[in-house]
Amino acid sequence: MQNQDTQKQEQFLRLLMLNDKSIYAYIISLVRNTNDADDIMQDTSGTMWRKFSNFKEDMDFVAWAITIARYQTLSYFKKRKNSKLLFSDDLTRSIEQEVERSALHQEERLNALKSCVKKLNSLQRNMLKLRYEKGYTIENIGAHISKSTSATFYTFSKIHKLLLQCVRETLGKEAL
């Protein structure tokens, strides 16, 4: 029995680690706030573990996880009473489908992103590093590079655009 429990735990952890980014991407698509997304992700992971006995081998883990994440997110919006920021059912469903589709190419996307980051110049890479590795706010980064917050914001926006274009082109090339 203990062996079975351990096996189940390992299976759950393996599936979660493999797919956590897709689940998180779905959550943040709905709430657009990392603090809340982190909380919802935690609640979702807990709920997934509690309900893992319902998960069957032939089910799609991401689709199953996203269903749970959707309910957790709805609950979050109810508490916030900020319904005008909530997507319609159609839009939510559409985003779910996009995330599930993208989950199939997670590894390629990550490799493409890494190679695209390397193509940025050193200042752009450094700005990303300060933001995502060291957790600096845009304001702090602006102060370090002697730019206003708004100018720094637009610079970041441009860097993200460059990366997304590059990732799309790289994935498109590989598909050929």
Add this chain to the structure above:
Amino acid sequence: MNNRDNDIYDLIFASLSGIASDDQEETLIRVLEEDPAARKIYVDYMITFTLFHRRSVASVFAEENTTGFAGSSPNKSSANTYDHSRDIAQVLQELAENEDTAPGIFLENPEDETEDQIQPFRPYTSCGPRPVGYRRHILFKVACFLMPMMSLLWLDHWLMNSKNGPASSVVALLIDQIDATWDSSLQTPGHDGQLTQNTYRLTKGYASIRFDTGAKVTIEAPAKWVLLNDNEMELVHGRIYTIVPERAKGFTVMAGGNKIVDLGTEFGVEVDTNKETQLHVTKGRTVLFAGFQNGKKTEVNVDAGAAKKVYNDGFVRDIPCNKTRFVHQIDSINNFVWKGQKTIDLADIVNGGNGFGTGRKGFCIMPDTGRFTATEETPLGSDPSGVTKYQSSYMRPVPDLPAVDCVIVPGYEASGDLPLTTTGLTIPDFPELTGSVRWRIQTQPYHKEGLVTLNGRRYGGDEHPAILMHANCGITFDLDQIRQNISSLSIVSFKALCGINESIIKNSYDPERTADVYVLLDGKQVLCQSLKHVENNAVPVEIDLTQGTPRFMTWLVMCGKQSNDNDHCVFGAPELILED
């Protein structure tokens, strides 16, 4: 990437960063509800953001030297680029060290304090009546505390607004500037680049501002303007270029007594010192209300490709539309100022420029070493690129020119692979080469009195630039580096007129003698052109660059089966064609 996509990206990033207004959040939701393509962009963005936020990309940053940073491209030095990242690393390092080594702060010895000075804390309790006048006493104390604070606040408010009267609301943001100097006798950008309903003057450089409605205006000094509200401005004098997204339709520029209303477009406006106004419409449509200030106005539709000049007597006339008269975009990270040019001059790139005329004349690349140097430093008599034979093929990076990946020298042994790029792309060696390398890769004639002629026309000057490459050598351009500078534009093709310099071979035409030119994209041959030593030998070359978005474009100039004497190949007017 079009302006609409740009808007979507900005909205998403603003929302994720927590700085989007309620209106912007609602706009984002509306766009996602209506547009399936926008949803795809949105999910792509969220997935990419997640990969960063969950530190899946950490290994890329870990590869970099944490105390100093790599140059502008991998494996290439950045001798000619200022590396801000070193300053940042330095600051962080110093801050960290200071935390460890800062002297301790001495507190006064507690034993010095007498018991009389330390009053034990006595919390207020509700047991028992309050002293008489207690409430008045408390109010008096609060007032004494608040009054100085309020005076200071009032003084600060008065000082902030003393230049221009009552407080003005923020209507735009300064989003970028290059070498900008602002007139401090007028309003200057506030905290965080906020721009209010006020008058501004730029005396030097460039600035890019974005109105709350989304309209973006690029200003070239000297210029003076007034921000009227979140969708309207007055240009007192100077030059501006405006990009107006759909949601900011109706954006208005008052200029020299005239009014220009945008209907979803891009246009440039100039007001000169005589108060005469020019309007050049690049895209879409505008409506021009022209005439005297406070006088009768004539309403004129001005569409893309058209331009009008309004004289200070109200007379309006058609003028040629000059799409490169105005600065369309600036990017201070890459020090890039774009005037709407639709071509990138590769000769300017070889001169160390960005393709838009910033290169330096009189420089060359040594094909045997990859060195970018002034041609005066290598007099022709002792030209190290003079006839030299190499047994094996090799490639040399060109670290001083980010957009030039490397130069290539084929060897005469032809027993292996010919390296094409610093990333390791190769092709099989070319057979039967003489293997000698001659002359430098440069953009001007080799001799002061020399001429470069293709099909009867002179090249190598400002009007008709050229890149000169004598067989046997090659050069590889890094198109991704060029794309970084022109983020909202795409490179669609490469064009040039390719031939052998007629001025050199004119006394020895020989149809049996040839030089071969090859063009490769990411190592795949897309062109092989044999050029004969005859009059009018140059041929136009056009290579499509939209398929698969190639990173590397390599040109090889080879002598073929004979010697490479006088195989002076010329790429006349070599340019990359852009599209937005």
